[in-house]
Amino acid sequence: MSILEEITPSPRKVMTLFYIIDTSESMSGSRIGTVNGAMEECRDLLKEIAKANDDAEIKIAVMQFSSGCYWITGSNGAISLEDWNWEDLQAGGITDFGAALIELDKKLSRKAFLNSQTGAYAPVILLFSDGGPTDNWEKGLAQVKENNWFKHAIKIAIDIESGADRSVLEAFTGNSEAILDAKDQNTLKKMIHKVSVRASEFQSHSKQSADEVTTPEEDSANIVQDVVSEMKEETSVADSDDWGKW
Numbered sequence: 001m002s003i004l005e006e007i008t009p010s011p012r013k014v015m016t017l018f019y020i021i022d023t024s025e026s027m028s029g030s031r032i033g034t035v036n037g038a039m040e041e042c043r044d045l046l047k048e049i050a051k052a053n054d055d056a057e058i059k060i061a062v063m064q065f066s067s068g069c070y071w072i073t074g075s076n077g078a079i080s081l082e083d084w085n086w087e088d089l090q091a092g093g094i095t096d097f098g099a100a101l102i103e104l105d106k107k108l109s110r111k112a113f114l115n116s117q118t119g120a121y122a123p124v125i126l127l128f129s130d131g132g133p134t135d136n137w138e139k140g141l142a143q144v145k146e147n148n149w150f151k152h153a154i155k156i157a158i159d160i161e162s163g164a165d166r167s168v169l170e171a172f173t174g175n176s177e178a179i180l181d182a183k184d185q186n187t188l189k190k191m192i193h194k195v196s197v198r199a200s201e202f203q204s205h206s207k208q209s210a211d212e213v214t215t216p217e218e219d220s221a222n223i224v225q226d227v228v229s230e231m232k233e234e235t236s237v238a239d240s241d242d243w244g245k246w
Contacts, residue, residue: 011118015056015204016078017046017196020100022129022160023064027091031130031160034185038192040086045197047081056121056204060084061113065100067093071107078113097133097168101140108149122152122216124199127172128192129157132165141171154203154220158182158191177221180228187231194227 021035039062050058059078063071072087073079104125107113114120144150157169158180170176180195182188202223214222 012053012055012057013119013121013204014059014078014114014116015121015200016059016061016113016123017200018104018123018125019060019062020104020125020127021062021064021089022066022095022097022127022131023089023091023093024066024095024131024134025092026095026131026163027160029091030185031188032089032091034188035128035192036086036088038189041189042193042196043081043084043086045193046200049197049200050081053201053204057118058200058204061107063100063103064089065096066091068096069100069103071103077115094134095129095131096135097129098135098137098140101137101144101172105140105144105147105150108144108147108153114149121203122154123149124154124203125150125156126195126199127155127157127169128160129169130160130163133168137168152216154199154216154223156180156195156199156220156224158188158195160188173217173220175217175221178217178224180224190231191227194230195223198223198226 019039023032027035046058046060057080059080060073061071061078062073063069072089073084108123110116110120114123155173156178157164157173159166159169160182162181162183166176166179169179173179180191182191199220202219
């Protein structure tokens with residue numbers, strides 16, 4: 001056996017991508033349909049990112065919340081991308097956001113979803129919502145804000161069709177600039193794709209070599225800015241192509 005054959009890959013840290021999805025009654029119809037379609041396509045996009053990532057193994061945890069909350073990827077822990085098979089969500093019920101935050105706090109622990117023998121990067125937490133909470137969400141937010149993993153996480157919210165309570169989203173992300181506005185279904189789908197990929201790429205690489213120290217809230221806002229700029233550029237190119245057909 002040659003020396004090269006004896007070399008084994010270095011163990012990679014785990015980076016967990018959390019999706020927290022509002023499935024209350026107001027998400028019925030095209031909204032939940034778009035989320036379902038986008039999430040299924042995201043699986044393949046993230047697999048490609050993971051293959052090219054030598055620094056981290058990306059894992060997924062998906063929670064839906066309406067009348068209560070539920071981990072659709074299972075309550076035993078985050079799962080690998082290879083094991084992730086999307087099952088369409090159904091909308092209905094009220095918006096128990098506070099309950100979702102309390103459940104998230106329980107899982108943001110080395111004894112729960114962030115358990116890894118090789119170590120873990122701070123997670124990415126993406127929140128999708130189109131309305132306002134119907135429970136005591138302030139209590140849930142106060143609890144999860146004491147969690148060190150939450151403090152260091154990338155936290156980005158998508159306001160679906162400008163229907164969400166912006167003050168709630170800002171309180172969750174800690175930065176008004178870490179919120180994406182999905183004003184229509186096509187925009188929502190693109191945003192889910194782009195923010196999932198960009199946030200995963202960013203958080204699964206060490207920032208130790210960075211010259212400038214930034215906060216997770218600033219990093220989250222920068223990722224949002226990059227996504228918005230990329231989408232504007234794509235729209236501009238598309239418009240230019242259409243003009244050239246005249």
